[in-house]
Amino acid sequence: MAIDVSYYRSLFPSLEGRTYLNSCSLGMLPQRARERAAQYFDLWMDLGAAAWPQWLAQGERLKALVAELIGAKPHEIALHPNASAAMYSMVSCLDFTQRPKVVYSDLNFPTTAYQWLSQRHRGAQVHLVHSPDGITVPPELVIKAIDERTLILPISHVIYSSAYILDVAAITQAAHRQGALVLLDSYHGVGVVPTDVKALDVDFLVGGMLKWLCGGSGLAFLYVHERWHSQLHPTSLGWFAHRDPFAFDVENLTLASDARQYQGGTPSAVSFYIAEPGLEIIREIGVPAIRERAKYLTSLLIDLADQAGLEVRSPRNPEIRGSTVRLRVPDSQALTSQLLEEKIVVDARGDAVRVSAHFYNTEEEIEGFFASKAIRQLDRPLTDAPPARHR
Numbered sequence: 001m002a003i004d005v006s007y008y009r010s011l012f013p014s015l016e017g018r019t020y021l022n023s024c025s026l027g028m029l030p031q032r033a034r035e036r037a038a039q040y041f042d043l044w045m046d047l048g049a050a051a052w053p054q055w056l057a058q059g060e061r062l063k064a065l066v067a068e069l070i071g072a073k074p075h076e077i078a079l080h081p082n083a084s085a086a087m088y089s090m091v092s093c094l095d096f097t098q099r100p101k102v103v104y105s106d107l108n109f110p111t112t113a114y115q116w117l118s119q120r121h122r123g124a125q126v127h128l129v130h131s132p133d134g135i136t137v138p139p140e141l142v143i144k145a146i147d148e149r150t151l152i153l154p155i156s157h158v159i160y161s162s163a164y165i166l167d168v169a170a171i172t173q174a175a176h177r178q179g180a181l182v183l184l185d186s187y188h189g190v191g192v193v194p195t196d197v198k199a200l201d202v203d204f205l206v207g208g209m210l211k212w213l214c215g216g217s218g219l220a221f222l223y224v225h226e227r228w229h230s231q232l233h234p235t236s237l238g239w240f241a242h243r244d245p246f247a248f249d250v251e252n253l254t255l256a257s258d259a260r261q262y263q264g265g266t267p268s269a270v271s272f273y274i275a276e277p278g279l280e281i282i283r284e285i286g287v288p289a290i291r292e293r294a295k296y297l298t299s300l301l302i303d304l305a306d307q308a309g310l311e312v313r314s315p316r317n318p319e320i321r322g323s324t325v326r327l328r329v330p331d332s333q334a335l336t337s338q339l340l341e342e343k344i345v346v347d348a349r350g351d352a353v354r355v356s357a358h359f360y361n362t363e364e365e366i367e368g369f370f371a372s373k374a375i376r377q378l379d380r381p382l383t384d385a386p387p388a389r390h391r
């Protein structure tokens with residue numbers, strides 16, 4: 001079903017008066033998030049430390065919303081302040097002595113590489129799969145690298161720079177055939193690309209609220225398939241990983257029997273409040289509808305980029321393209337600053353800008369981006385001829 005864009009825009013008052021095409025960096029603030037944050041402050045003011053049971057219950061609500069979004073069970077979710085923390089708690093459950101090899105692409109987000117490079121002193125051997133074009137990660141290249149020495153594939157669901165969508169199911173099947181694990185970094189997938197952890201059969205998944213989930217900073221999540229709860233145990237954890245944190249037992253570490261064993265210390269409870277409205281809105285609209293809209297808007301973006309003579313550095317096939325289009329430009333920092341003067345927000349990354357389309361974006365905004373003075377004045381062409389279009 002088509003999204004009622006004007007209704008959903010009205011839930012994000014800060015979209016008024018500017019063209020916001022930067023959800024790949026930071027999702028816009030839902031008005032309700034301010035109200036929910038006020039609830040957190042009211043509880044703090046009224047109850048002091050006695051607010052904790054309510055704050056922790058709110059964390060459980062968040063877990064349930066995240067679980068539903070990715071087809072998991074709430075007890076398979078641990079909450080963390082960011083994706084890096086979620087990953088290093090997960091990495092700590094691994095032993096590299098029998099299987100040292102870690103396979104991932106050179107298009108991974110840096111934090112999803114550093115986790116593994118930092119484990120070399122524990123025996124990890126990183127095998128980097130090089131993208132042939134800086135845009136895609138052909139599954140056959142990843143699959144070819146998997147062997148009986150491979151422990152894990154920490155792969156990106158949607159490449160942060162180009163928005164290429166990996167064939168996760170094919171890679172996971174090949175990994176499992178060799179007895180290797182898969183950690184999916186779905187930061188640019190969850191909420192915009194239908195993501196069912198059971199259908200994909202990944203062992204672990206990380207994601208966060210900051211971008212497409214419009215939930216602000218301070219909250220990320222780790223999914224751990226329940227088949228691993230009693231077999232793998234983290235060694236980097238906090239007291240909330242204990243079966244009963246409030247037993248204050250310092251002689252024994254009895255871990256929670258579910259994904260809570262991956263939990264760190266005292267959570268940032270305010271983020272449980274701020275993150276909820278974004279998740280609720282995404283749930284209400286539905287990820288399939290958000291996905292269709294992104295395919296449509298990013299196709300429009302590519303058509304207009306072709307007409308403007310700008311080089312597209314994202315997949316042209318919408319089926320393997322997430323919600324962002326990367327366009328090569330001569331000076332991305334200068335361009336984003338000029339665009340800001342025209343109240344248009346996109347993201348500068350090296351030799352390109354990332355322009356993203358979320359459910360609240362309109363055709364007019366995308367047309368407005370190309371009609372801007374900053375874009376019209378760009379030196380071009382960067383390409384000889386515009387390639388074939390895909391709508």
Ligand SMILES: Cc1ncc(COP(=O)(O)O)c(C=O)c1O
Pocket residue numbers: 081082083084085109111112156160185187188208220
């Ligand atoms: C693919 C991917 N993973 C993870 C992150 C964020 O990691 P963290 O929450 O640790 O900052 C980002 C942020 O840009 C990302 O693009």
